[in-house]
Amino acid sequence: MPAKSLDEIVSLCKRRGFIFPGSEIYGGLQGTFDYGPLGVELKNNLKKLWWRHNVYERDDMEGIETALLTNRYVLRYSGHEKEFTDPLIDNRNNKKRYRFDHLLRDQKPDVLVNIALAFGLPADADEETLAIALLKEPARAEAALKAAKVVDPTDGKPGDWTEPRTFNLMFKTQVGPVADDESFAYLRPETAQGMFVNFKNVLDSTNRKLPFGIAQIGKSFRNEITPRNFLFRVRELEQMEIEYFVKPGEDERVHDEWIADHVDWWVNEVGLSREKLKLHEHPKDKLSHYSKRTVDILYDFPTLGFDELEGIANRTDWDLGSHSRDQANLPLSDNTRTRAMKNEHSVEKLTYFDHETNKHIVPFVVEPAAGVDRGVLAALCEAYDEETLENGETRVVLRLKPALAPIKVAVLPLKKNNAEIVATAKRIKGLLQAKGDMRTVYDDTAGIGKLYRRQDEAGTPFCVTVDFDTLGQGKGGDTSLKDTVTVRERDSMAQERVAIDRLPEYIRDRIG
């Protein structure tokens, strides 16, 4: 039986050491989580699989890792300084909160005219212009909204409005010893910008031709208004992102290819069921400022229902164009040309010289961006199983793909009060861990049945048990099984007898 609720997963994560609340002994810090001994292994394994699929097994990808602290100009010209800010306002009468610009948009025209005139703006100023002007003088704004009788869209009555204020979703931090208004940097809200600002560096150092991509795995930070739902909405998150650069015109085909490829990756390598995945096409009017088309891959989480695992966006030439100097002389798409801010700080033109046409072009970008933490959660939800055994008892077993399993092998002595069995088990543990690529544990703190169940809950695919037969002391003096052990498989609980010297190979063949 799969997990009935997310709480069952949360409970298992805490109990077995996958995931803990961040800063827990000081009461926690909302929107942060710490990965425990099993969690870090699972997460590392997921990232390893992703990197292998998207970098090593392709001919057109490079990896990078860029700084988390980001020059504010990067986020200014990317559009985040403006677009990643939500202006908010509350109605004291009914405790409703609105996005300030959306509230203005929903007013009758004469209301907006009155506000505009009160602020000395042209009568036909649009709601974005108004919002920006009013946010600069919140106290005057509050008075003007009252005077103009701005109504609440929920009840249609004039509201008792608070001062409008901005809520920026980017974290700022002080850089250097002098605390003035200019000496700050942003913690990056997405890893993507690191790939864009290094576009030339990668191109120049690798001699890549279009199409090619840059991959990065790393932390991003978003000051979410309301972190919720366990790993789902967090303030510190890890992303696995690709920026795939193509000639304009190839972008739509390549976009579809990445969507199909990544759905297959979640299914084949992470082990998610295809029927629990679905695609979500973003409506045109809800697209981000940089996107021409965005398709999300959703997973059917317990309690939450379908929610986003990965977003695959066609970012057009927005980013490379926005970060380039001398934009007026670049061949940009209409959206980027008209909406991107004039760049007065970049010293680079992020273009590509196309030898076929002998022209500089600004590549289009297709961006598959997946959440590592959400991937971990999906893998756990998919793998969780409460199984009723033949004897009527239940066991909790994590049916993780062996490649994802935090522990690959547990070596267990059938009896811990037999020195020779214990010594042999410890020797086998050493033999397996010497290979260096599989987490191996030894445990003798309970009876054999309980040891198996513990490993089931951790998702360990194989248990190796050392018994009297291993020592050549089988029942009735049977020595035929000397130097063999029992390998017990997690999902079926079936056992197989394997020679010790074949064991590393046997296990490796089965963990992928």
Added chain:
RNA sequence: GCGGGAGUAGCUUAAUGGUAAAGCCCCUGCCUUCCAAGCAGGUGACGAGGGUUCGAUUCCCUUCUCCCGCUCCA
């Protein structure tokens, strides 16, 4: 940020204005020849701060965290 609900051991629950109890888990020892056995022992909790009180886990206030609903959501 608003409204509602909840915070007692790793987990699930109990009681109490006066030494906080139990089961499971965990640890140690004995026992145990393959799926959470048994016996004996042991560690471990009132989210934090303040107030009322002789005395607060209990009553009050504040705060933090979590859950539900709004709101928000690249």
